[in-house]
Every structure is written in C-alpha cells, then in structure tokens.
Amino acid sequence: MCKYDVAALGELLIDFAKKEVNVTGDLMFAANPGGAPCNVLAMLQKLGRKTAFIGKVGNDFLGEFLAKTVEDQGIDISGLSRDNKVPTTLAFVNNTPDGDRSFSFYRNPGADMMLSKDDVDLSIIGNATIFHFGTLSMTDDSVEQATKLAVDYAKKNGKIISFDPNLREPLWDDLERAKEKMEYGMSVCDILKISDNEIEFVTGQSDIETGIKIIKERYSPKLICATMGKDGSIALYGDIEVKEDGFVQENTVDTTGAGDTFMACVLNYVCENGLDNLTKNQLTQMLVFANAAASIITTRVGALKSMPERTEIESLISGRNAKNTYEVQINLGTIDKVKRFVAAIAPLSADFAIKNDKYVVDAKSIMGVFSMDLSRPLKLQIDTEGDRMDDILKEIEEFMIQ
Template identity: 25%
Template sequence: MKRFLTFGEPMVMFTAQSEGDLADQMVFRKFVAGAETNVATGMARLGYDSYFASRVGKDSLGRYIRKALAQEGIKMNFVSEDDTWPTGFQMKSHTTHGDPEVEYFREFAAFRHIPLQGIANMMVGMDHLHATGIPLALCENTRQYGLKMMTEARKAGMSISFDPNLRPNLWPSKKEMIRVTNEAAALSDWFLPGIHEGQLLTGLQDPEAIADFYLQRGVKLVIIKLGSQGAFFKDSKGHFEIVPGVPNVQVVDTVGAGDGFAVGAISALLEGLDEKATLQRGNAIGSLAVQFPGDSDGLPSRPALYAYLQKVYAKIA
C-alpha cells in the first residue's frame, strides 16, 4: 500500500442526542471532526499507511483527538502539541429533517499557529498528498501552510488530490476565496469539487465545462460530485464517465459525504482502477458516510466496501 498524507484542523464535535434547539440539549456524544481526519480515517480503514499532519492544544480535547486517530491506525508522527493555544471544538444539533445547527469554536485554536518549518521533511517516503480548501480559509498562516504543503509535495514527485471544501463564511471575500482556491487547484493532479462548488469557482454551469476549465490549467483529472445524481469524471486525455449515485439511501447525517467520496475516489486512483470503478467506489463510500451519525462512522473496511459495492451496483446494473 502507498503512503498517504493529509493535513488540517482536527476538532472535537459534541453532537446532541435528541432533537430540538441546541440551547436546550443536555446530553451530547463526542466525535473527532474535520474533513481531513475523515479522509485519513477512511484511508487507514482501507489498509493504507495513513499519516496526518496538524497541531492540537495540550489539553484533554487534544489528547482525545490523538488517541482516537491513533486507534484508527493513523500515523501521528506529524501532529504536534501547542502549550499556549487550545484545541478547537464544535457543537451540533440532532435533526432528521434538513441541516443541523452547528456552532464552531475555533478562532483561538492551536492549528492556526502551526509552524511552517519542516514541511519538506514530511514528504520523504510519501506517495500521495490530499489537501482541502479549509486550511486555506482559516487564516494567513494556515493558508501559507497549505500552499507550501502542496508545493513541497509537487517538488517531491508525489501525486496530489484537492477537495475545495468551500467554507464561504471563513473567507474575507468571495473574490479571494475563488482566487486562492483556484490557485491551489492548479497545484493538484486530481481535483474533486462538488457541482455547486465548481459552478461558484468557475462561473460555468455544465460539469464538462467546469472540468475543462481546470484541465486547461494543468490538472490531470477532475471528478465532480453531483450529489444523489452520482459523479462525473474527465481527464486530460479526454476520457470521461458518469456513474449514477446509490439509490434509496437512508440518510442519517449528510456531513462527511464528500469526505467519504474522496476516500473512495483517491484509493481507487492510487490502485489504478478505471474511471467507472473510481466513481463507483467514491459514490459507495459517500453513501455509506451519510447513513451514520458521526462524520467517519460509516467509512468501511476493505471487505465491507467490496460487499457493499457488489450489493448496490449489482442492483443498478
């Protein structure tokens, strides 16, 4: 298995155990949250040497994150502790209809103070880097950290995937969000936006036109997530594919669907699977992710993934 590396801000998520106003809740369940930790977890469960780079506070929440990720088999070599700044967290309501209420407590978090030194050393022996747009949005320091991670990975000859994971409320302006995100996308080999993200970032509407926008800027392949409709693939050689989504999924929590898709698509590409199989695996893990309450609860082991793929795509066929 190839060595996989990702980086980002890990947070502790406290999820209400009954429906209603978040202010009225008294019982919560604790999870590790963060797009990048979800992907690192999914890759580890599929058997990859999965490394995570980050910074947490020297506190109970930081210890919880480190223990929980290590128990998943994620390599914690590049996770440091901060003596001054604490670990960020979030609180989420429980709902069976619509989007949950989420409150973030992250402006003070240790990850915003992660040092830029030593990044090149992390790339030694690594095969693939996965990046998201979240570190680019948090502050100037994490933005420089994210761009440097991608630049050093490119220098080291690693393959790079990038999920924009747009968070408009974290950016000072829409214009800056679009500029920086597209700059990062051009550093990647595999770009994985959702359809609405692609439309926002390019001003284009059609999936193929969006893909061409990035292929013309040096990206090797673009996979556009179409939600319940499935996914679209196009590469620099002109190969393209559309695979429908998994039907009749019992949705518990939509958070983490895109991260699950990324796990499926990235692992498939690293294993040399074709376009159709890549999209099927992405769709499958994305659909599993939404059937569980925690962001990473539904991410499967390899045997569970193969059984689920045979079940859902045999039905479609």
C-alpha cells in the same frame, strides 16, 4: 518504496453533532472527531493504506482525545503538534431531517490555524506517494505559509498532489479570498475532488459538466472528480468523461464525511492503479466504489470513526448489480397523467428514476416529477430484483411510448 501511501495536512477538530433534546428542552450534542483530511486518512486506513497526518490541536483534553482517536485508526500522528495557548477547534453541526447540515465554528482562533512552517515535518511528505490538502489550512497567514511550504516541497519531490477545496463559507471573512485559495489549489494539484456547489462558486456555472471543463482548461488537473450528492459523480480525465449514479440511502442521517469518504476511495484507486493511462472502464469502477462508500457513511453519525469496511462497500455494489434494470420512454404531458403515473408506481417494490441530461429524480416523488420538462418524452429507469419486470411494465403501459 514510500513509507506512506498518503500524507495529509489540515484541520483536526471536534464536530459537536446535535443528538437530542433533554427533558428540559436543552440541546444535547455528541463530540465526534472531525476534520476533512483525517476523515480521508481514516477511510484509506480501512482500505489497507498507510497514512500520516500533519496538523495542530490544543494542548487540552479535547486535543488529547483527537490525537488518541486518530492514532487508534492507525494514522501516523508524528506530525501532529500541540499549541499551549490556543484551544482545540470546535464545530457545531446541525443536521436537517434530510441529512444535510449547517455549521457553527468556534475558531477565532482555533489551534489548527496556528500550524506554522516550523511545525511541518517535510520528511513525512518526502516519505509519501500522495500529498493531500484543502482550503481550510489557508484561511489565515501562518497556516497558509505552512500549507504552501508543504505543497512546494511535494511538487519539487515529484509527489502526486491531491486537493479538495472543502469550502466552508462561515470561516472566510472574504469569499473572494476563499475563491483565490481554491484557484491556487486547483492550479497545483494532480487530483481534484470538487462538489457541485463549489464548482458553481468558482466558475459561476450551475451546469456541472460545463464547470469541470472550465476548470480543466484553466488549471489542468490530471483527474477531476465532481460530486453531486445523491445524484452521483463525474470523472474527467483527459478526453474521457464518466458519470455514475449515486447509491441513494433511505436511512440517511448525516452527510458529514461523505465527500471525504469519496475522496479517500479515489486516492486508494490511484494507489492501486497509478494516475497514467486510466481507461473509461477503470474510471467507472473507481466512481462506483467511491459512490457506494460515500452513501454508506451517510447512514451513520460522524465520519472519522464510522468509515465502512471494504466488504460493506462491495456488498452494496453487488446488490445493485443483482438488480434487473430496464429503461423506457414515457409521456406525462398533463397534470392528471402525472398523478395517475405516481399513483400507479407508488405501491410497486422497485426503484423508479426519471432522468435527463442534467438531473435524476425519484419518479415516486410527485414534486420531483413536476420539476422535469413534461412537454418532452422522459427516460424512466426501473430497477427491480428477480423477474418481475414484465408485471411492472404492464402497470405503466399506458404511459409508455411504444
């Protein structure tokens, strides 16, 4: 039996998240521990897994802060090195009102880039069931060599290899090189977690399902999980494809770490169930749990120290399952009908979603409704608690296709 369930290699840095503006108009930031690999490990620790990290920080007060924070999460940091010349890497995160973000990195160089082959303790990987990495540990030659040494060792020793590209375009001088490193990762991994924008970047396909099928054909990961933000996720495993809706949070404040939280939940499921002979039902359970966990983290600032407890995730899932769900076909072929429909459902205490093969939109959003093809019948999903469904259907009866 391995000492660690998951070992990860990569960046560890300070995310400075914009907090407020002071009385003189100056921006104020909170220093949050960050870096995708450690975010993944922190969530795994919450789920009861044993984890270890391999990386590098500066021999400075920020590096010590990161080391202590990571260790406090229960993550083994015996593989964390210090650099005496290069300071700890910094990232400034600007969150928009909808919770999305943009980044400014101070990493030219940063300590995480200075990880070398000599810094990598291969025994940590040898004592792990899963080895996880991303592309940010391949932006420069030294750290790329260290990463590939670790991957080669994991491969030769029969470890499950997990990869999340985690594309950050500002960190690449040449995006073709970024694409090349993504392709390398996809060619060596058993588990791939990739976002919708990364799929389009690497395949040129805006249709997510088409894109992941191209990736499967080219690179053959055993399990591919595609994340689509609030629209949920897709799993492709052999000939089985499963798609699950996201858990939309009204109080989203920060999407940093949502993908990492999702990734951790996928790895936890593999730790529990293995990677062989997974069924459609198992993949559905995996995605629902991962989607729920990822949605909770978006309601909190930062990620590494804010990961949800298992009980919180299960409670959110139970709440959704307790709802009464009903689907009907509706016709909204004119501008006037759209306006009357949105006005009719706006005051109702239920969730309304219009769906087609590619998209899901909030039916209470008039702009969202107008983005759909109104020349065709639309599928409306209604989620409500209790036994109010008959009353709701009466309110929208004129729009329903009998």
